[in-house]
Amino acid sequence: MSQPPVVIWAPAVKRLLHYKDLVPRLEEVLGKFSKRDSAEVLQPVRTAVPLQKHNGFMLSMPAYMENTGILSTKLVCLYKRNEGSTLPSTQATMLLLDPECGNMKAVMDGEVITHMRTAAVSAISAKLLMHPEAEVLTILGTGKQALSHYDVFTEMFAFKEVRVWSHTRQRADVFCQHVPGPVKAFTSAEEAVRGADVIVTVTRSTEPVLFGAWVKPGAHVSAVGACRPDWRELDDALMKEAVLYVDSREGAMAESGDVILSGAKVFAELGDVVNGAKPALREKTTVFKSLGMGAQDAVSAQLVFEQWKTEAGQH
Ligand SMILES: NC(=O)C1=CN([C@@H]2O[C@H](COP(=O)(O)OP(=O)(O)OC[C@H]3O[C@@H](n4cnc5c(N)ncnc54)[C@H](O)[C@@H]3O)[C@@H](O)[C@H]2O)C=CC1
Numbered sequence: 001m002s003q004p005p006v007v008i009w010a011p012a013v014k015r016l017l018h019y020k021d022l023v024p025r026l027e028e029v030l031g032k033f034s035k036r037d038s039a040e041v042l043q044p045v046r047t048a049v050p051l052q053k054h055n056g057f058m059l060s061m062p063a064y065m066e067n068t069g070i071l072s073t074k075l076v077c078l079y080k081r082n083e084g085s086t087l088p089s090t091q092a093t094m095l096l097l098d099p100e101c102g103n104m105k106a107v108m109d110g111e112v113i114t115h116m117r118t119a120a121v122s123a124i125s126a127k128l129l130m131h132p133e134a135e136v137l138t139i140l141g142t143g144k145q146a147l148s149h150y151d152v153f154t155e156m157f158a159f160k161e162v163r164v165w166s167h168t169r170q171r172a173d174v175f176c177q178h179v180p181g182p183v184k185a186f187t188s189a190e191e192a193v194r195g196a197d198v199i200v201t202v203t204r205s206t207e208p209v210l211f212g213a214w215v216k217p218g219a220h221v222s223a224v225g226a227c228r229p230d231w232r233e234l235d236d237a238l239m240k241e242a243v244l245y246v247d248s249r250e251g252a253m254a255e256s257g258d259v260i261l262s263g264a265k266v267f268a269e270l271g272d273v274v275n276g277a278k279p280a281l282r283e284k285t286t287v288f289k290s291l292g293m294g295a296q297d298a299v300s301a302q303l304v305f306e307q308w309k310t311e312a313g314q315h
Pocket residue numbers: 078089090114118141142143144145146166167168171202203204205206209223224225226227290291292293
């Protein structure tokens with residue numbers, strides 16, 4: 001009989017997961033995914049079950065990596081909350097399985113993994129695509145993803161200025177009080193964006209919040225929100241002007257309103273750049289459209305599990 005799964009909740013995931021270990025694993029899996037070698041990464045486009053009564057979706061995100069023996073799925077519920085709602089907008093659980101027997105090895109909190117791996121992938125996009133002398137970072141949005149993006153971007157890069165905008169000024173002020181370093185809060189998204197070298201969009205908006213006319217030529221945008229085919233964060237002008245990179249072509253074509261509705265053409269996956277198969281056009285305005293991938297969750301969960309075993313072995 002197989003052992004019962006270990007249960008690793010959010011505080012332990014937070015303690016065990018560090019960007020310095022996570023970033024190389026994610027970079028590696030992005031490269032493997034883009035080679036489309038099914039023994040390396042098998043990842044179907046995720047399914048979305050509408051939760052109409054509750055204004056949300058449950059997304060199911062399986063991935064199998066035969067060569068490394070990783071089998072997992074994430075279940076993530078995503079809600080369109082009304083302003084002022086105290087209920088969470090995203091809840092996630094990770095299941096890590098043994099591919100040989102099919103038994104469950106671990107059940108983990110998936111929220112910390114989602115916050116950290118999404119931000120780490122955006123940081124990889126910036127490392128590859130931003131101008132080498134980038135000085136100003138702007139974050140549009142002040143929620144969970146905004147905080148994780150602030151953490152990894154300030155850990156990995158030395159921006160001279162960090163700006164933040166929220167659709168309510170009060171949220172931007174609260175964000176500034178919760179982060180350890182200096183951040184300038186803006187009431188106008190346009191003012192926050194003008195002159196920025198790197199722009200991260202992490203809102204729950206379903207309409208554009210970032211417009212091409214504001215964006216400095218040569219800037220890099222990491223677009224993280226708007227994960228449904230009819231939701232937008234960026235306008236058509238920006239989508240068409242910029243060189244477009246995505247995490248997964250299939251995911252972007254199935255789920256990204258910014259890609260589908262603008263008709264913008266995908267230039268490359270981030271993994272193609274990691275593999276050297278497509279160039280990083282740093283001198284151009286670039287957009288990385290992030291949707292999130294099961295394979296990113298799989299390697300993150302595996303890393304947590306390895307760290308958990310190391311820690312358990314020490315007691
Ligand atoms: N690409 C990926 O892999 C992932 C994407 N996401 C997406 O990232 C976005 C942010 O996620 P979280 O930080 O977890 O959400 P959150 O609920 O913690 O924060 C959302 C932020 O958006 C702001 N906001 C809400 N409505 C807005 C509007 N109409 N205009 C401008 N701002 C608005 C809120 O004030 C808040 O600052 C969401 O769209 C979520 O679906 C989340 C996880 C992974």
